[in-house]
């Protein structure tokens with residue numbers, strides 16, 4: 001039996017409204033397939049414009065087997081390249097972040113310009129033509145302060161995601177923010193378990209005492225259904241849209257991405273222990289009005305979910321490490337001129353989500369350990385609270401079926 005037919009059989013067996021078969025959370029072959037069919041094909045959130053504000057600033061990102069350099073050129077343009085030397089393949093940038101006028105391979109010092117061209121290869125002989133040996137480019141787009149990469153040779157159209165980001169995030173001017181703090185944690189669970197946990201707040205009351213001071217556990221907030229029938233959310237949308245802030249529920253037709261602005265509990269403006277702002281100045285100088293606007297939420301499978309508030313924004317980047325390990329990086333963005341100790345206290349700014357991330361890590365790991373037992377069998381999601389999880393699982397299964405090609409689809413239909 002081929003891997004494809006095994007997967008087809010598993011997908012055909014998948015009961016709507018139930019969690020996935022154990023293999024989807026544990027199996028190394030399915031992990032490789034996830035890399036090929038999702039992580040090496042989709043647009044992935046890599047980082048923020050403001051992290052590489054200067055020409056020559058770069059960061060690197062590891063996606064499965066690929067290492068990618070994201071660098072700002074002397075012309076201000078952000079580009080991405082495979083972090084693989086065109087001489088004998090050494091990794092070029094060895095650090096996660098840095099700044100350089102040229103990219104120099106540490107092995108034999110082949111030297112590449114910031115636009116990827118090979119500028120200099122020492123002692124290769126007079127006949128050597130450097131032109132064909134530039135760094136291999138990776139598709140890269142920047143929109144509303146977010147940098148995206150795609151490892152696909154023919155990436156999907158980025159226009160719908162650009163439109164959503166610019167429409168919803170534009171007023172927050174995240175291009176001119178700065179990262180006040182970032183944290184990276186490893187969760188011992190498959191990347192889909194990290195997402196399933198993110199897409200519901202059924203677990204919040206019992207696990208997130210700090211977050212629950214400000215973030216509503218209502219399924220209309222975290223899920224994908226019912227927001228328009230919730231009078232408090234409808235009133236919030238109307239008030240925000242009167243200020244020119246796009247707020248209504250906006251979902252991509254294939255379910256990969258969604259934006260919505262939601263009210264927080266008791267008029268809270270920020271994810272702090274009191275609900276009051278953590279940063280004394282707004283994220284954007286041009287932001288309309290002084291009132292709080294709750295939280296702007298955006299997810300884009302498989303790499304990112306986000307919360308944008310009036311005083312700061314929090315981005316989350318998910319990257320798979322193995323079938324049973326996932327890296328989650330969280331960044332807190334504030335106005336570029338906000339001064340720590342004057343405009344904000346770092347502990348007050350970060351404590352709620354540092355605690356929440358650690359609580360989520362623990363419950364994802366407990367979930368993964370339970371699923372590892374032969375006694376595990378897929379269980380039913382709550383129709384009331386876990387609509388968002390069902391939507392994620394459906395997106396995953398449907399996308400995988402589609403991408404496995406017509407032969408697999410025919411086989412699934414016949415089974």
Ligand code: FES
Nearest residue numbers: 085087088105108
């Ligand atoms: S491998 Fe990079 S210069 Fe030789």
Ligand SMILES: [Fe+2]
Nearest residue numbers: 197203208360
């Ligand atoms: Fe959580």
